Each structure stands twice: as structure tokens, then as C-alpha cells.
Amino acid sequence: MKIALLGAESTGKTQLAKALGERLQKTGLLVHRVDEYLRTWCDKHQRTPRQDEQRHMIETQIAHEMAAPKGAVVIADTTPLMTAVYSQMLFNDNSLNELALAHQAVYDITLLTGLDLPWKSDGLQRDGPHVREPVDQRLRHMLGLAQLPYQVVYGQGEQRLENALFCIARQAPHLAENIQRSELSARWSGSCETCGDGDCEHRLFSSLLKG
Template identity: 55%
Template sequence: MTPSLSAGCVIAVLGAESTGKTALAGALTERLTQRGIVATLVPEYLREWCEREGRTPRPDEQAAIAAEQSRRIALAARQGVAVADTTALMTAVYSELLFDDRSLHADALAAQAGYAVTLLTALDLPWVADGLQRDGPHVREPVDALVRAALGRGGISYAVVHGSGGERLSNAWNALNLAAQSEAPAARRPAGRAREGWQWSCEKCSDPVCEHRLFTELVARRS
């Protein structure tokens, strides 16, 4: 069987500020490419928006930012695997935290449920300032709690990624391998339904042949 990459899939990296989302998403994209998988990194649109406007968004601007993030992820997924450095769910969470606005959750969770893998970066990295993008270390735990609660309400399975540097990448890679092994064919899974809970099958997996097979199975939606 020759897998088709046209429908693609999404690996979503979520997490509170200063938890290494951007570095992890970039490292995953690079490693996937090295393994022969067509992968595209989707940067955080909010960062681009803030740099362009020179400020953080108002409450009424949040929905458009979330929609644009989802649009860019969907566009990248048409080419193969999209590795998303955050998704609309993070915009929804911050809208709830900062503006007491929960209106973005429904659309964000609907999009998140269609992604192949959700990784949540742990709070074990030191907080680092980053201009307009950072509110301070005191918001990390509330944001983390809101993300977990949202994923729980949506019935979306996720893996928490701990460690620093290469260890963090290895732990994320193991989670991806596990998700690939447990992924049910789309034809047998009801639309919008998240995968059942994952179970670890091995501590380390670094065999390129094995990894390539697992990921091509993950992105294959039809033969």
C-alpha cells in the first residue's frame, strides 16, 4: 500500500508561555524531515500579529487570530504533516483567562479534535521574558490548568512532555510513536471523535525504519 499524504495530519504543540513550544515544534519538524516525512512547521500567528501591530490584541480581535491560526494549520496539513506551534485552543484559553470570554472554546475544540496528536509542554522549564508575548511566570499554572480542563471537556487525548533539550524532544518523539501505533483508521473512527487513551509500548524508539513506518501510517488516510 502506498500511503497518501494529501489529507495530512496535525501534530499540535500546546502549553503555557515559556514552556518551550516553539523550540519543540521546530525540533519535531526537523526530525520528521530527516526521517523522510513531509513536514511543515506552522508558527504562532499571535506572535506575528503582535510584532506587526506593536501591541497585544483586544478582546474583539481574539476570534480572528484564532481563526487565522486554524486556517494556516489546515493549509499546511494539505502538504503532509503540519507541526503546529500552538493552536486556536491557546487563544481560547487566554481569552478566558484575560477577558473572561469563553466564546472561542467551541470552535477551538472542534478543530483540536481533528488533529492527530496533541502534546502539552510541561512547566518544568525556567520562565524567560519575551516582550509582548509574556505575561509573567504567575500565569503559567492557571493557563496549564485551563488547557487541561479544555482538553478534558473535549475528550481529547494528549501527552505531557517533560525534560529539557534533547530529553524533551525524545519524550515528545516517544509520544508521537505511541500515538501512531494507537491511531485508528479514519474510516473506522466516528468524525470528530478523539483517540482513546494512549499506552506506552516502549521506553525509547530510535530506529529510523520503524519511525518512518509509524509516521506514514499515521498520515495515511486512504490507500
């Protein structure tokens, strides 16, 4: 089982990946979390990658994922598709799209983190709150073009985790019994998770948060 976390900067991908890993491990599952290679690379080189270094970022991220133990639930934070999207935006380079989308297809579940969290500065990887919506739109566009299913996760703190677990349980019924979900998650039903309408999604989860 491979779970991918995608999303614009400062939308809680890393925090959610850690929380998901901890929760799934408590159920007795073998979990392998693959951290974002970009963060490690930037910390080492004290700069962001150039255009000619983007393919290396993708290939290394894939290699780290392939090193996961056999039979483990893999949680990827994030995937090569993020590198491809930023290559489009920063360098007007679409050459990585095919490779990134081909790899994205290996994930059983793709979760897209919503834009409802406040933007926070966090080192060299952060470009600013103004890039979050364009990145989110490009991710949705790319996934849509490739007909790759995804679900958007909203919510603050523990509620974000519970909503993510609900998405996972819906797409992986064999894991449903392992996942302990709150009453909040159980209340979410219907077809809204597949509509791709950001405004609709935001209204849906805003109402849950007020409930």
C-alpha cells in the same frame, strides 16, 4: 497527520516544534510547521490583541493550518485553543471555546509542554511566570471536558525532544519506524502518560533525567 503543541508561555513550544520538524524531515517525511500567528501579529502591531480581535486570531491560525501541503505531517505551534484559554483569563470571555475545541479535535496528536523549564521574558506575549500554572490547568480542564486525549512532555533539551517523539510513536505506530528514539525514551512505559496528574508527571520525568 496533525500534531498540536499546547502549553503555557515559556514552556518550549516553539523550540520543540522546530526540533520535531527537523527530526521528522530527516526521516524523509514531508513536514509543514505552522507558527503561532499571535507572535507575528504582536510584532506587526506592537501590542497584544483586544477582545474583539481574538476571533480573528483563531480564524487566521486555522487558515494557516489549512494551507499545509497535502500529505504533510503538520506541526502546529500552537492551536486556537490557546487563544480561547487566554480569552477566558484576560477577558472572561468563553465565546471562543466551542470553535477552538471543535478545531482541536482535528489533531491526531496533542502534546502539552510541561512546566519544568525556567520562565524567560520574550516580547509582548509573555505575562509572567505566575500565569503558567493557571494556563496549564485551564488547558487540561478544556481538553478533559471535550474528552480530547493529550500527553505531557517534560525534559531538558534533547531529552524533551526524545520524550515528544516517544509520545508520537505511541499514538502513530505507522511513524514509529521513521522515528529514531534514544534509550531514555524507550525506558518510559506504563499508563502514566494518560493520568493527567501534574505532580506524578513531574516525578516521572525527574527520575528519567536522573537516570
